[in-house]
Amino acid sequence: MQSKKDLSEADIKAKYITPAIINAGWNEHSQIRREVSLTEGKVYVRGKMFARGKQKRADYVLYYKPNIPIAIIEAKDNTHSVRSGIQQALGYRELLEDVPCVYSSNGDAFFEHDFTGARGRIEREIPLDEFPSPEQLWERYKMLNRIDEEQTHVAGQDYFYDRSGKEPRYYQQVAINRIVESVAKGEKRILLVLATGTGKTYVAFQTIYRLWKSKMKKRILFLADRNALIKQTKTGDFKHFGEALHVIRKKKIHKSYEIYLALYQGLTGYDENKDAFRKFSKNFFDLIVIDECHRGSAAADSAWREILDYFSSATHIGLTATPKETRDISNIDYFGDPIYTYSLRQGIDDGFLAPYQVLRIGLNVDLEGWRPEAGKCDVDGNLVEDREYNVRDYDRNLVIEERTQRVAQKISEYLKKSDRFAKTIVFCVDIDHAERMAEALRNENQDLVAKNSKYVMQITGDNEEGKRELDSFQNRESTYPVLVTTSKLLTTGVDVPTCKLIVLDANINSMTEFKQIIGRGTRLSPDFGKFYFTIADFRENARNFADDDFDGPPIQDQEFGQDDEMDVPAPDNTDQADDDDVEEPGTEYFDPDNEQGGGDIAEGVRRKITVNGVEVTVLNQRVQYYGPDGRLTTQSLEDYTKTNIQNNYASLDHFLIRWQDADKKQAIIEELEARGVLLPELQELVGKDLDPFDLICHLAFDMRPLSRKERAENVKKRNYFAKYGENARNVLENLLEKYADEGIENIESLQVLKLDPLNAFGTPREIFAFFGDKKKYMDAVKDLEQEIYKAA
Known part of the structure; x- marks a missing residue:
C-alpha cells in the first residue's frame, strides 16, 4: 500500500482535505473554490522587454455565499508539517482582509488561525473530522465584521452575475462588501479610494445592485461631472439595470424610476428656486453615489455641494482615485477616512495595472x-x-x-x-x-x-x-x-x-x-x-x-x-x-x-x-523604471539584475547548489523571470549566446562565462558517454547538441523526443527502453545536466 508520505499534494487534497471539507457541510459546487487566482502576476519591464511574475493562488477559498469569502486553506503534501502552509495562507488573507479564519493542512489535520479568537485562542490544530461548518464560520465572519442579525439580510445579498461570467477581483470584492456592510450599519457618508483603471464603476454597480435588490435602498442617484462618464456608465455595467435606469436631463424630470444617472450640471445652473434637483423632494433619494468626488463636490462652497446638502438624508458614497486634501477642499472632512483603499502600487504589484x-x-x-x-x-x-x-x-x-x-x-x-x-x-x-x-x-x-x-x-x-x-x-x-x-x-x-x-x-x-x-x-x-x-x-x-x-x-x-x-x-x-x-x-x-x-x-x-530663431537642443535624456519598491529607479538592466539575484542568493556557491539540486533548471529560470530578471534582453545586452546559468553567474557574481557550445564541447572531451550503450549514447549526444543549439530548458521536456532528430530513434517509450525505463532515462538526463555544469 502506498504510504501517505509518497502522495503528491494533489492526491492529499483529493483524498483527505476536500472530503473533510465536504463532510463538514460545505457545498462542493457553490461554496468551495479551488486554485483561486487572487492576482495576475506583476509585470516587470526594462526597455522593450517585459515578463509576468507569478500569480498568487490560494489552494482553497471557502464562501458562505458567492460574494462572501470566509476561509482560506493552503494545502501541502504529507512530507510537510500540518502548520507549514499557515504563513502562506496568512499572506493570502492580507489580500482578502476580512476573512475570519485561515487554515493549513497536510492531510493529517487542519491548523487553524482564527482572527476572532472565538475558541479562546488564535491558533490551534483540529482533526480532519472537526473542520467548521459554513454556519460556524459565517458566525465568526459576522463577529469579526460586527454584523448583527438585522444587518445580515443586506450583507448577504448576492452580486449580479451576467452570462459572461465576470466576477469581482479580490479587492473589488472587499470594497463592495465593506460598503454594503457599512450602509447596512447605518453609516451616512462613505469614501472609497480605488486607483484609476481598477474598476470603480463596476464596484459602484455591484454595490448599488446589492443595496437595491435587498431593498435597503430604493431610489438611487449616481452623480458625475462629465458626459463621457455618464455615457460610459450607462452603456457599461449599469445597462444591466434595464428599465429601472433613467438619465436625468434638464427640464425633463421623471420620478417613476429607481436608478438615476445625472450630471451635476444637469441638476444645477438655474436660479436658486428653479434648480432641477429641487423638483425632487428632499428625501426622494436614499442613496447618492458621487463619481470622481475629488473634483469639487466635497468643497464646502461648491455649487455642486448644494445637491448633496439638499439630499442630506440620503447615504452619500464618494468614489475617487485621488482623494483631494487641501485647506479648502477635503474629501476626508466630508466623507470621513476611506473605508478601503487600493492604490496604484498595489494594482501594479498584483498585475492588474x-x-x-x-x-x-x-x-x-x-x-x-x-x-x-x-x-x-x-x-x-x-x-x-x-x-x-x-x-x-x-x-x-x-x-x-x-x-x-x-x-x-x-x-x-x-x-x-x-x-x-x-x-x-x-x-x-x-x-x-x-x-x-x-x-x-x-x-x-x-x-x-x-x-x-x-x-x-x-x-x-x-x-x-x-x-x-x-x-x-x-x-x-x-x-x-x-x-x-x-x-x-x-x-x-x-x-x-x-x-x-x-x-x-x-x-x-x-x-x-x-x-x-x-x-x-x-x-x-x-x-x-x-x-x-x-x-x-x-x-x-x-x-x-x-x-x-x-x-x-x-x-x-x-x-x-x-x-x-x-x-x-x-x-x-x-x-x-x-x-x-x-x-x-x-x-x-x-x-x-x-x-x-x-x-x-x-x-x-x-x-x-x-x-522664433531660438536654438533648442536636448541637454540630457535618461530612462527611469518602476522599481520593486514602487519608486522610480535609474538602475541599468545589468545592475538591476545583479541586485535582484544577490537579494535571493547570498553567494555564488548558494546559487550553484540551488541550480544543481533543482530537478528541472527551467523551474529556476521561470522563478527568476517571475522576479523580473529579463533573460532575453540580458542576452541582447551581453551580446553572447550564453546559457541562462552563465548569464546569471556572469552578471551577478562576475564569473567568467562559457557559451553553450563551449560547455557541450567540454562534456565531449571528458568522454562522459562511454558508460552508456550505443543507442542510449546516441540519444544523449543528440540531447547535448540540442542544448548547444537551443538551451537547457529544451532537453528537460519529454516533448523533445518527438522532434527531429530524436524522433528518428523511435517512440518515447522505445527511447526509454534504451536506458531501462522512463525513470532511468530521466536520471540520465539529470546526470547530463550535472555534467554540463560540472566545471562550475
Missing part, C-alpha cells in the same frame, strides 16, 4: 532658461521684454516655435524606434498649445498623415471634430487616431486601454491632476500587446513620483500653496454630449490665475508672445 517607464528629456531652454538678445522682436515685430524666461512661461506667456518642434521631433523619434501606431496622449498647456503641437506632429509624421489624416488629432474642449473622434481613440479595435494632443479634456474619466505613451509638456503642480494623468496609461490590454506604458516628461513633472503623496494615504494639508490645483467649474461647453439621453455640457477645469496653467482656456484670456 500596467507598470511604467519614464523618459526624462531636458531641453536647454528649460534647464538653463532663455533670455532674449538685445533688440529681439517677436513674430509680430514687437520688442520682447528683456528678462529670463523658463518653463513656467513657455506656451503660457511665451511661445518658442523651435521648442514645440523639438518636442514633436523627440516624440516622433521615440515612436519610430518602438511602435508608430502606439496610441499616444500629449498633454499641453492649453488649447492653443495643443493646436500647435498637433501641427508640429503632423509635420514630423508626414508619411503616415498622408495615408490617414486622423493619425494626429487635437481633442480639446473647443474642437468638435476632435471630440467626435474620442470614441475611436478609446476603442481598442480602432487604429486611428494615434497621436492625440489635449490640455485638460483627457486628464480624467476617459478610458484609453491601449494608450502606450503619455507625453507631459505641461507644468503639472497638482498631485491630484498628476495622478489622474498617469492613470490614463495604467490599464492593461494584453490582447493588444499593452503590458506597460511610457511617460515622456519634458517639464520635470516626474519629480512627483518621489513625493510620498503620490501613492500614499490622503493627508490633510494645513496650508494651500499657490501651486495647488483649484477645481473651478468653468461655464463653457467643452464636453458636449453626442447622444440623445445626455444633453448637458460637461465642464473643463481651469484657473486662469493658477501658475500651472493647463486649462482649456478660451481665446482672449491672455496674450502670448511668439518668437
Whole structure:
C-alpha cells in the first residue's frame, strides 16, 4: 500500500482535505473554490522587454455565499508539517482582509488561525473530522465584521452575475462588501479610494445592485461631472439595470424610476428656486453615489455641494482615485477616512495595472532658461521684454516655435524606434498649445498623415471634430487616431486601454491632476500587446513620483500653496454630449490665475508672445523604471539584475547548489523571470549566446562565462558517454547538441523526443527502453545536466 508520505499534494487534497471539507457541510459546487487566482502576476519591464511574475493562488477559498469569502486553506503534501502552509495562507488573507479564519493542512489535520479568537485562542490544530461548518464560520465572519442579525439580510445579498461570467477581483470584492456592510450599519457618508483603471464603476454597480435588490435602498442617484462618464456608465455595467435606469436631463424630470444617472450640471445652473434637483423632494433619494468626488463636490462652497446638502438624508458614497486634501477642499472632512483603499502600487504589484517607464528629456531652454538678445522682436515685430524666461512661461506667456518642434521631433523619434501606431496622449498647456503641437506632429509624421489624416488629432474642449473622434481613440479595435494632443479634456474619466505613451509638456503642480494623468496609461490590454506604458516628461513633472503623496494615504494639508490645483467649474461647453439621453455640457477645469496653467482656456484670456530663431537642443535624456519598491529607479538592466539575484542568493556557491539540486533548471529560470530578471534582453545586452546559468553567474557574481557550445564541447572531451550503450549514447549526444543549439530548458521536456532528430530513434517509450525505463532515462538526463555544469 502506498504510504501517505509518497502522495503528491494533489492526491492529499483529493483524498483527505476536500472530503473533510465536504463532510463538514460545505457545498462542493457553490461554496468551495479551488486554485483561486487572487492576482495576475506583476509585470516587470526594462526597455522593450517585459515578463509576468507569478500569480498568487490560494489552494482553497471557502464562501458562505458567492460574494462572501470566509476561509482560506493552503494545502501541502504529507512530507510537510500540518502548520507549514499557515504563513502562506496568512499572506493570502492580507489580500482578502476580512476573512475570519485561515487554515493549513497536510492531510493529517487542519491548523487553524482564527482572527476572532472565538475558541479562546488564535491558533490551534483540529482533526480532519472537526473542520467548521459554513454556519460556524459565517458566525465568526459576522463577529469579526460586527454584523448583527438585522444587518445580515443586506450583507448577504448576492452580486449580479451576467452570462459572461465576470466576477469581482479580490479587492473589488472587499470594497463592495465593506460598503454594503457599512450602509447596512447605518453609516451616512462613505469614501472609497480605488486607483484609476481598477474598476470603480463596476464596484459602484455591484454595490448599488446589492443595496437595491435587498431593498435597503430604493431610489438611487449616481452623480458625475462629465458626459463621457455618464455615457460610459450607462452603456457599461449599469445597462444591466434595464428599465429601472433613467438619465436625468434638464427640464425633463421623471420620478417613476429607481436608478438615476445625472450630471451635476444637469441638476444645477438655474436660479436658486428653479434648480432641477429641487423638483425632487428632499428625501426622494436614499442613496447618492458621487463619481470622481475629488473634483469639487466635497468643497464646502461648491455649487455642486448644494445637491448633496439638499439630499442630506440620503447615504452619500464618494468614489475617487485621488482623494483631494487641501485647506479648502477635503474629501476626508466630508466623507470621513476611506473605508478601503487600493492604490496604484498595489494594482501594479498584483498585475492588474500596467507598470511604467519614464523618459526624462531636458531641453536647454528649460534647464538653463532663455533670455532674449538685445533688440529681439517677436513674430509680430514687437520688442520682447528683456528678462529670463523658463518653463513656467513657455506656451503660457511665451511661445518658442523651435521648442514645440523639438518636442514633436523627440516624440516622433521615440515612436519610430518602438511602435508608430502606439496610441499616444500629449498633454499641453492649453488649447492653443495643443493646436500647435498637433501641427508640429503632423509635420514630423508626414508619411503616415498622408495615408490617414486622423493619425494626429487635437481633442480639446473647443474642437468638435476632435471630440467626435474620442470614441475611436478609446476603442481598442480602432487604429486611428494615434497621436492625440489635449490640455485638460483627457486628464480624467476617459478610458484609453491601449494608450502606450503619455507625453507631459505641461507644468503639472497638482498631485491630484498628476495622478489622474498617469492613470490614463495604467490599464492593461494584453490582447493588444499593452503590458506597460511610457511617460515622456519634458517639464520635470516626474519629480512627483518621489513625493510620498503620490501613492500614499490622503493627508490633510494645513496650508494651500499657490501651486495647488483649484477645481473651478468653468461655464463653457467643452464636453458636449453626442447622444440623445445626455444633453448637458460637461465642464473643463481651469484657473486662469493658477501658475500651472493647463486649462482649456478660451481665446482672449491672455496674450502670448511668439518668437522664433531660438536654438533648442536636448541637454540630457535618461530612462527611469518602476522599481520593486514602487519608486522610480535609474538602475541599468545589468545592475538591476545583479541586485535582484544577490537579494535571493547570498553567494555564488548558494546559487550553484540551488541550480544543481533543482530537478528541472527551467523551474529556476521561470522563478527568476517571475522576479523580473529579463533573460532575453540580458542576452541582447551581453551580446553572447550564453546559457541562462552563465548569464546569471556572469552578471551577478562576475564569473567568467562559457557559451553553450563551449560547455557541450567540454562534456565531449571528458568522454562522459562511454558508460552508456550505443543507442542510449546516441540519444544523449543528440540531447547535448540540442542544448548547444537551443538551451537547457529544451532537453528537460519529454516533448523533445518527438522532434527531429530524436524522433528518428523511435517512440518515447522505445527511447526509454534504451536506458531501462522512463525513470532511468530521466536520471540520465539529470546526470547530463550535472555534467554540463560540472566545471562550475
